[in-house]
Amino acid sequence: MSATPVISATGLFTPPESISNEELVESFNRYVALHNDRNAAAIAAGEIAPLEESSTGFIEKASGIKSRHVIAKAPVLDPETMAPRWDERGDDELSIMAEIGVKAAQQALDRAGRKPEDVDAVLCAASNMQRAYPAMAIEIQDALGIDGFAFDMNVACSSATFGIQTAADYVRSGNARSVLVVSPEITSGHLNWRDRDSHFIFGDVATAVLVEAEDMAPAGHWQILGTKLKTVFSNNIRNNAGFLDRAHPETRDAPDKLFVQEGRKVFKEVVPMVSAMIVEEAERLGLDPRSLRRMWLHQANAGMNRLISHKVLGHEASEDESPTVLDTYANTSSAGSIIAFHKHNEDLAPGDTALICSFGAGYSVGTVLIRKT
Numbered sequence: 001m002s003a004t005p006v007i008s009a010t011g012l013f014t015p016p017e018s019i020s021n022e023e024l025v026e027s028f029n030r031y032v033a034l035h036n037d038r039n040a041a042a043i044a045a046g047e048i049a050p051l052e053e054s055s056t057g058f059i060e061k062a063s064g065i066k067s068r069h070v071i072a073k074a075p076v077l078d079p080e081t082m083a084p085r086w087d088e089r090g091d092d093e094l095s096i097m098a099e100i101g102v103k104a105a106q107q108a109l110d111r112a113g114r115k116p117e118d119v120d121a122v123l124c125a126a127s128n129m130q131r132a133y134p135a136m137a138i139e140i141q142d143a144l145g146i147d148g149f150a151f152d153m154n155v156a157c158s159s160a161t162f163g164i165q166t167a168a169d170y171v172r173s174g175n176a177r178s179v180l181v182v183s184p185e186i187t188s189g190h191l192n193w194r195d196r197d198s199h200f201i202f203g204d205v206a207t208a209v210l211v212e213a214e215d216m217a218p219a220g221h222w223q224i225l226g227t228k229l230k231t232v233f234s235n236n237i238r239n240n241a242g243f244l245d246r247a248h249p250e251t252r253d254a255p256d257k258l259f260v261q262e263g264r265k266v267f268k269e270v271v272p273m274v275s276a277m278i279v280e281e282a283e284r285l286g287l288d289p290r291s292l293r294r295m296w297l298h299q300a301n302a303g304m305n306r307l308i309s310h311k312v313l314g315h316e317a318s319e320d321e322s323p324t325v326l327d328t329y330a331n332t333s334s335a336g337s338i339i340a341f342h343k344h345n346e347d348l349a350p351g352d353t354a355l356i357c358s359f360g361a362g363y364s365v366g367t368v369l370i371r372k373t
C-alpha cells in the first residue's frame with residue numbers, strides 16, 4: 001500500500017577525539033621537516049623539490065575548517081604514520097564501520113520511539129565501505145535486530161540524500177514503511193594526511209535518518225515534499241582504490257588510491273550546478289526558493305555554501321538560514337548536511353519549509369525539500 005514518506009528522526013555519533021588546525025599543522029610540518037631532512041642530498045642536487053609547510057591561516061581562510069573529529073588521533077598526528085590505526089577485528093566481532101553506524105542508528109530509533117521490529121530496511125549510504133561483502137548494511141541490520149532487507153550504496157558525498165530518496169521511494173511504493181539510512185563516514189581512512197593541498201579537509205562521524213510512512217511517524221516529523229538527484233561524470237574528485245588494485249601491485253599504495261581533487265575546478269563547477277538545481281526543484285514543487293526557512297547544505301567549504309545560499313535566497317545567508325558544522329566537523333562527506341540538520345532543526349516551526357542538500361564526487365547532487373509538521 002503506498003504511503004507519504006517523512007523523516008521521523010535522525011541520529012548522530014561523534015568520535016570523542018578531535019584534532020585542531022594547530023595540532024594538525026604542527027604534525028604536518030614535523031613530517032615536512034623530517035622528509036626534507038632525509039632527502040637533503042636529493043633536494044640539494046635538484047632531483048626532488050622540498051615539501052612546503054602547511055598553515056592554519058590558509059586552512060581556515062580557504063575552507064572554514066577549524067578542527068575535525070577522528071576515530072584515532074595519535075597515529076594520524078604521528079609523522080611516521082599519518083594514517084588511522086587500530087587492531088584488526090575478527091569476523092565474529094562487530095566491524096568498526098558497523099559499530100559507529102549502529103550508534104547513530106540507535107539514537108534515531110530512540111528519538112522516534114521505534115523498536116527494531118518496526119523497521120523494514122537498512123541502507124548503509126556512505127563514501128567508502130570497509131569491505132566488499134557481506135554488506136555493511138546487513139551487519140548493521142543484524143546488530144540492531146532488524147528483520148527485512150539491507151544493502152550498501154555509495155554515491156560519495158551525496159550518499160545520504162540518494163539514500164533518503166531511495167528510502168522515500170520504498171515507502172511510496174509500499175515495499176517498506178520504515179527505512180533507516182545510515183552513513184558511517186570514516187574519512188580518515190581515505191584522506192592523504194601527507195598531502196598539503198587536502199590534509200585538512202576531512203573528519204570522521206556517523207549519521208542516521210529514519211524515513212517512514214507518515215501514518216506511523218512521531219509528532220513533529222518532517223514531510224518530504226520532494227527529492228531530486230543528479231549525476232554528471234567528472235574526474236575532479238577521484239579515489240582509484242579498488243579490488244582490482246592487486247592486478248598492478250606496484251601502484252597499490254600510490255597517492256591516487258586515496259582522495260584526490262582539483263579543488264578550484266570543483267568549487268567553480270559545482271556551485272552553479274547546485275544552486276540552479278535547488279531553485280529549479282523548489283519551483284517545480286511550487287515553492288519560492290527565497291522563502292526557504294533554512295538550508296542544511298553539504299559541509300565541504302564555507303565559501304561554497306555562502307555562494308550557493310546567496311544564489312538561492314537572493315541575499316547573504318545568516319548562520320540561522322544556512323548553519324555551519326564544518327568548523328568543528330570538517331568535511332564528513334555524505335554525513336555533513338545530515339549533521340547540520342540533526343543539530344539545527346528543533347527550533348523551526350510547523351509549516352516551515354527547508355532543504356537538505358548534498359554535493360560532491362561523481363559529480364553528484366541530491367536535494368530533499370521538507371516541511372515541519
Ligand code: COA
Pocket residue numbers: 053054055058059062063157196197198237261262263264266267300301304331359360361
Ligand atoms: N597551507 C598553506 N598553503 C597552501 C596549502 C596549505 N595546506 N595548500 C595549498 N596552499 C597554497 C597553494 O600552494 C597555493 O599557493 P600559490 O597561490 O602560491 O600557488 C594557494 O595556497 C592556493 O591553493 P589552492 O589549492 O588553489 O587553494 P584554494 O583556495 O582553491 O582552496 C580548497 C583549496 C580545497 C579548500 C578549495 O579549493 C575547496 O574547498 N574546493 C571545494 C572542493 C571541496 O571541498 N571538495 C570536497 C568534496 S565536495
